[in-house]
Amino acid sequence: MTGQVVVEPPATVDLAAIHAESSVGDVIDSLERDLVGLAPVKARLREIAALLLVDRARSRVGIAAGPPSLHMSFTGNPGTGKTTVALRMAEVLHRLGYVRKPQVVSVTRDDLVGQWIGHTAPKTKEVLKRAMGGVLFIDEAYYLYRPENERDYGQEAIEVLLQVMEDRRDDLVVILAGYKDRMETFFASNPGLSSRIAHHLDFPDYSRDELLAIADLLAGGMRYTLSPAARETMREYIERRRTQPRFANARSIRNALDRARLRHAQRLFGRSCAATREELMTIEPADLRASRVFSQGEGAA
Numbered sequence: 001m002t003g004q005v006v007v008e009p010p011a012t013v014d015l016a017a018i019h020a021e022s023s024v025g026d027v028i029d030s031l032e033r034d035l036v037g038l039a040p041v042k043a044r045l046r047e048i049a050a051l052l053l054v055d056r057a058r059s060r061v062g063i064a065a066g067p068p069s070l071h072m073s074f075t076g077n078p079g080t081g082k083t084t085v086a087l088r089m090a091e092v093l094h095r096l097g098y099v100r101k102p103q104v105v106s107v108t109r110d111d112l113v114g115q116w117i118g119h120t121a122p123k124t125k126e127v128l129k130r131a132m133g134g135v136l137f138i139d140e141a142y143y144l145y146r147p148e149n150e151r152d153y154g155q156e157a158i159e160v161l162l163q164v165m166e167d168r169r170d171d172l173v174v175i176l177a178g179y180k181d182r183m184e185t186f187f188a189s190n191p192g193l194s195s196r197i198a199h200h201l202d203f204p205d206y207s208r209d210e211l212l213a214i215a216d217l218l219a220g221g222m223r224y225t226l227s228p229a230a231r232e233t234m235r236e237y238i239e240r241r242r243t244q245p246r247f248a249n250a251r252s253i254r255n256a257l258d259r260a261r262l263r264h265a266q267r268l269f270g271r272s273c274a275a276t277r278e279e280l281m282t283i284e285p286a287d288l289r290a291s292r293v294f295s296q297g298e299g300a301a
Contacts, residue, residue: 013057022056024049027091035081036217037210044201045089052096069198070098070173071165073187075180076203079249082177083137085201090135093173100133100171107136109143112157120153124160132172141176142186158190165196206249211238214250218257219283224264226283233285240293260287 019025028046035042048070055068070093074082086104094102107127114120128136138144144154165174176183176193180202187194206214215234219226226234237256241247248255264287268275288294 010061013060015053015057018053018057018060022053022095024053024092024095027088027095031085031088034217035084036213037206038081038085038203041081041085041201041203044199045085045092048089048199049092049096052093052098056096067098067170069169069196071169071197072173072175072199072201073183073197074175074177074201074203075183077179077205077249079251079253080203080205081250082203083139085203086135086137086175086177089173089175093135099135099173103131103134104137105131105134106139108139109154109157112138112161113144113152113154115153117153120156121160124157128160128164128172132168135173135175137175137177140178142178142182145186145189147189158193162192162196165193208235208238208242211242211249211253215253215257218250218254222257222261224257224261224281224283227285229285230283230288233288237288237291237293244293256288256291256293257283259291263287263290 028042028049031042031045051068055065058065072089074086076082083104083106086106090099090104091102093099105127111127112120112124114123144158146152146154161174164172176186176197178186187197212231212235215238216226216231234256238253241252241256246252260283264283267284267286268279
């Protein structure tokens with residue numbers, strides 16, 4: 001009787017080949033190209049990608065280990081790119097085989113917590129079922145915990161999440177997001193949840209120059225350009241808007257450009273002459289200066 005042949009794993013593995021076959025570099029490159037600033041976030045994303053690539057290499061040489069914990073916390077102010085990075089993270093995890101689908105299911109407290117007894121658990125489980133195989137992104141996650149309300153059902157949602165984050169971590173990555181100070185309080189009040197978060201990424205506010213570069217990038221994506229004078233006006237707009245209430249970083253810049261497009265269209269239709277292709281694509285100072293930001297102490301774009 002012939003004994004079973006035991007195939008020994010290779011003694012070496014080509015890391016460059018593993019990196020190339022995953023094509024994860026394409027996602028990292030697109031993040032560098034499409035997102036302005038966020039240097040610490042991009043560096044951490046590269047570190048996580050490297051960890052997962054090495055984990056794949058280890059498995060090929062017979063180093064058996066369970067899958068690494070990949071649940072994450074994204075902290076930062078609105079408009080700093082948290083949702084965009086979550087989408088790219090899902091692509092990275094999918095290309096490396098850690099999730100089955102490159103999808104992100106984005107939810108808030110209202111999607112998870114019910115309004116009466118017995119409603120929260122099935123509601124949370126339904127969301128988890130939709131997200132399974134991909135990434136679940138919970139924005140403003142601290143609203144799940146409301147200790148001042150004894151009849152609040154958010155804790156029930158947290159308990160369901162805790163169980164799934166532990167038992168199904170090989171098929172679901174959960175990202176909890178929100179303001180940094182509130183997330184710290186939230187984790188301090190929920191140590192079981194905090195212990196399951198392996199990666200904490202803090203998203204800094206954009207600088208003035210980064211916001212101006214974002215304006216150029218967003219305008220280009222809309223097939224518009226800012227004239228040189230309009231670009232200086234946008235710089236002034238940014239200086240003023242950053243000091244006003246409800247400023248939301250890149251989101252506020254996008255809102256400003258959306259309103260500038262409305263004024264641009266109104267300005268062109270208010271003339272009697274034909275419009276050139278260049279005029280149809282060019283934002284001018286007047287399209288920005290009509291904003292309340294320039295006429296009031298506070299306001300929106």
